[in-house]
Amino acid sequence: MACDSSTCQSGCYRDDDSAAEDGQRRRENGGGSNCGSGGYGLCIKCKVNEAMATTDPAVAGGSGDGGRFCADCFRSNLFGKFRFAVTSNAMISPSDNVLVAFSGGSSSRVALQFVHEMQHKAQKNFDASRDRLLPVFGVGVAYIDERAIYPVASNDFDRSVNEMELITASLAPPKKQFFIVPIENLYSTDSAVGRQKLTELLDAVDDVTGKEDLVHYLQMQSLQKVAFENGYTKIMLGTCTYRIACHVLEATVKGQGFSLAADIQYVDARSRVPVVLPLRDCLSEELKMLCSLERLRTTEAFQQPRTGINGLIASFVRVLKDDNPSRESTIVRTAGKLTPFSFNRIPEDGDHSNQLASKRRQKKYNLKPNESLPPDSYCLICNSPLKKSPDTNSTISEHTCPSCQYQILPKDLRTLENFISLLPASLTAQVDNSYVNQKLLRDQIRDFLLSDSDDGT
Template structure:
């Protein structure tokens, strides 16, 4: 079926155009979380073997170091990334930052190689952990954005086809696969720590007591209303438009044109809750950018000393720092627009 779907003759009316291509990417984070070189090399070789054995057409396999998001010169990027990781003292915050950088790396690979979607292997078990992690970290407002089938807030939309699959089911499938095309590479998995590690242990214990707990957690969180970007952007196809309308009705989604533009965290790109125009009254540039981060990033990633904020922002990759500059500019523009309606500290409101 996969081979037939990728044959231009069968799958496309215009047989001169390719239907779609598939690539597999692994983000090398060893500069932050070191892995023994022998384990790393054996894991990469095994992944290459798996990808090469997949059904035709051939898939590209990318091994990209995290520091490449800074510049093609990995040496310079490595130094910058090391300083950034050292600037985050909180263990959980450092893990979360690495996860955000991983997404930026995937976005970079997809953009440079012409891919139009990023497919993640995030399953029900991982989403259940994320639901509890986000709850503990105070990310309840943005939680629904992370657990949908589609996340188009990024330049390249992200899809989660394994959202309804438990990790135990996937492990069983891998063990039963007689062609060895499905495997788990355990040697490259780093143990989680801090809040994330505690939640992972807690969910594992719940699953041992009752195998349906993970699904229950995800189904409960699934009752949250998705954001407007939790859908594939429409491209003018009538059938796609009808399908989009059905999804809007089923999941209580509002059309894009009826919703105001979202504000996003400059670090993790989570949607921010609008707290009112008074937030922008009487704060300087550094504080404005700090206010443009979600509460979790402010508490766990950003430095506590306001004088260190500019140095921290200088260590961010260009895509993150640009988001910080854009957020600062948009806040300044908003303040200019509403300054005539703001009350000064001396006004009593009468």
């Protein structure tokens, strides 16, 4: 999203005193540049340094800022978007413990870098204060190991994981714990048992898109598990504008229109550990450019190509933004007008600063959350909110959304029961009156029922 002095929402123009003084000193000393010297013009923010040269149309034009700012102001503006998203949505409080989902790519790398800088500044303020009333929020890093699904050469895996550990260690102090979480640990700490069940579960899904979506849902469950077990109170994803634009179209094609608003907000608190998206308004090209400018180390060894409907949509959005770079932002802004759900904000926990930030944002953007949805009406598999709450005697299909029914659940009722039994307990535990739980209950009480021959006569 482009930023100038009249439309800036990140605060980067309201804290410009030092930049203005520096610019004045440069002018007095004959520094700076002009529009004719380098051919790129002056930075629209500091009006002193030359704007960056970029050949990427998605950054130079449309909603990108690479061709309008100098390197320093470009960086400041991008961090301003991140900081504004965090503060205006009350994503992080001093008492929080934030777990950053790290894949090694540019988006998660920038998210980790920016949250570290906020933590480092809070630590400096804490050390300099006399009363030390406000604690400093903690930061951890988690990588989901998917080798049980997507095999990777051991040398490549070890090299990339070692790179991630070095990146995490370089961002101390404060120290950040790094977790490597095998996705099969959703089932058991015994890797062999977990891998077998996971393989059987995925083999039971015939649809390519459904299988890829199911892997994504298991990833999120893995993050929830490691966050909850280690005392983290927020999960931070590096989801950027491009990824959200893709999800908007994917959800539309898959028939997930009712739940779409739940997935594209800054905050998603429907699970035990709330999920936050502070890079929602940042373009992927901007994030890649920042990594290049600041030489932030990334690793792409684990990036899996998207397939099925997801692959087609990803290619389509890339074509759209190549033709007109502002289109991905337009898709996200248009979808952002959908009514959010009650869980698309940080729960009120007595922290008045969080409550005020949430209320200010709702008033500013005229957001009116949907309060009518019961808190237990979620899809058994993808956790999407359901339009209709299942009743007590409902079947398993009524506990899933239409998309999961069509793309993931087996069509043969004889294999459906086995499929549900292969789901991790963290998913099936969400449904108290599910088909599976009813069957288990019947099996448990069958031994205690009297037969006709045991009536005592």
